[in-house]
Amino acid sequence: MNIAIIGAGIAGLSCARYLKNLGVDLHIFEKSRNCSGRMSTRHHMQWSVDHGAQYFTARDPIFLKEVEEWMSNHVAAPWVPRLKIFDGKQWLNSHSTDTRFVGTPNMTAPGEYLAKNLNINFNQTINNVEHKNGNWIIYSQETGKIKKYFDFLIVAIPAAQAQILINNFNGDNVKSVISKFSNSAGMKGCWTLMLKPISSLDIEMDAAFINNEIISWVCRNNSKPMRQNIETWIVHANPKWSQEFINVDKNLAANLILQNANKIGFNFSGAEYSVHRWRYASGYLLFTPKFHISFKQKIAFCGDWLHGGRVEGAWLSGRTLAQKIASHF
Ligand SMILES: Cc1cc2nc3c(=O)[nH]c(=O)nc-3n(C[C@H](O)[C@H](O)[C@H](O)COP(=O)(O)OP(=O)(O)OC[C@H]3O[C@@H](n4cnc5c(N)ncnc54)[C@H](O)[C@@H]3O)c2cc1C
Known part of the structure; x- marks a missing residue:
């Protein structure tokens, strides 16, 4: 067959x-x-970032066994970020006990x-x-x-x-x-920004779930294991907003996301960045x-x-x- x-x-x-x-x-x-x-993973001239899935969890024993095989072949590793949550008003520490894995080196x-x-x-x-x-x-x-x-x-x-x-x-x-x-x-899109700031962001976190904003996720990509020693960030807009704005010009989407990032404390001014429109990102x-x-x-x-x-x-x-x-x- x-x-x-x-x-x-x-x-x-x-x-x-x-x-x-x-x-x-x-x-x-x-x-x-x-x-x-x-x-x-999107490769730029001198830097790269994971611009789709950010990490994965393994709850099913059969998948966990597979992830163990990946780890013993050095293509995956656990990632323990300093994780925060922004609830629309204030920053909170995440108390999540999930083990998160990422592919390595990307x-x-x-x-x-x-x-x-x-x-x-x-x-x-x-x-x-x-x-x-x-x-x-x-x-x-x-x-x-x-x-x-x-x-x-x-x-x-x-x-x-x-x-x-x-x-x-x-x-x-x-x-x-x-x-x-x-x-x-009901699959929805996702607007994604990949950034290399001009200098290191003075922020005590590696990743954050953001609620009640345009942005839903921010992550310091180089906090993941085996990444390049260059500070890079990824920002995802939330599915509802992304879908609503899926057909707008890339520059407009990027500007709205950057403004929102700035409002909640991520100053990316002067950063080198690129933008990606995922038409079918999530939904099940x-x-x-x-x-x-x-x-x-x-x-x-x-x-x-x-x-x-x-x-x-x-x-x-x-x-x-x-x-x-x-x-x-
Ligand atoms: C921005 C973003 C963030 C995410 N974050 C997370 C996360 O943190 N954790 C998590 O677990 N998951 C996350 N996900 C979801 C995760 O990436 C997916 O669940 C998973 O990768 C889906 O795998 P798949 O094989 O089902 O589909 P896909 O990965 O979409 O694979 C489908 C493949 O088919 C190819 N294809 C499509 N159409 C055709 C065609 N007509 N002919 C030939 N080839 C075709 C595509 O190029 C692709 O390679 C995220 C996804 C996105 C986009």
Whole structure:
């Protein structure tokens, strides 16, 4: 049996890793030039920052075991930030006892570890799929029809993108289920600022959750283990505000975020910065189906939106889907 997987984020990679170990003939298609999806790091001329997922937690014993393997292979480590909370009026110390992990030396490292020896076709944006005579035919925006048919298709991309991808597919009730799921997941964007201040910020914290403001998260990126010795910061705007302002000009979004940061005590004046618009950053189904599969149509879906909306859920979604497929064939 050969399987095509669309998307080399942590869900697609976790699914692929498990199936690969069982000897399945796998072909992964990824629109970016690297793997790891939203567990990502942006490289500037002399500095880099994790501009997607900031850290991950590991509550499920199976995922914790995986994280231990990552740590013993030096691609992840615990991160113990000096963590604060701003409630809209005052600063409080966080009493969270969660263990937080990060990829090392950057957030893409666990994904790159999983991707080793997998057959990944980069720079391939899959923009159409067809199920004909029991075969899956897939089309890439960059190279047209892929010259191979597949027995089974796994879609490991965000809900809204999955919904668009299968728009022309009418088999079973897959399309209506995914469209219902996608609407319920209600994925939202995230405006992100990456900054290198002109001098070190005189602030006694490494990261903060911000409530009741445009900004929802601020983090000193170089407080994470194995980062460059250059002070860099990341600022995320909250999902509601980001979604409302998702189509505004990048400079306007950046200015509004900088003003808000300044108001609550982060003076980034003169900082070198860049801005990123995540169109599909967060959102998930409240009832946690983990994955969706149709054995009749030979298509399945995995991703964070089906399993709690975070790194751990994405990995578990891919893993549980792979186990389901393996137990069926
Ligand atoms: C700003 C931000 C902050 C976050 N913070 C945290 C956090 O602190 N902790 C946490 O646990 N999680 C966080 N998350 C969420 C976390 O990043 C995700 O839950 C997880 O990475 C999702 O993995 P995934 O594999 O499901 O999806 P993705 O990572 O989105 O992977 C999907 C992959 O599919 C590719 N793709 C999409 N469409 C196509 C196509 N048509 N053809 C081919 N390839 C395609 C994409 O390029 C991508 O590589 C954050 C996310 C964002 C954006």
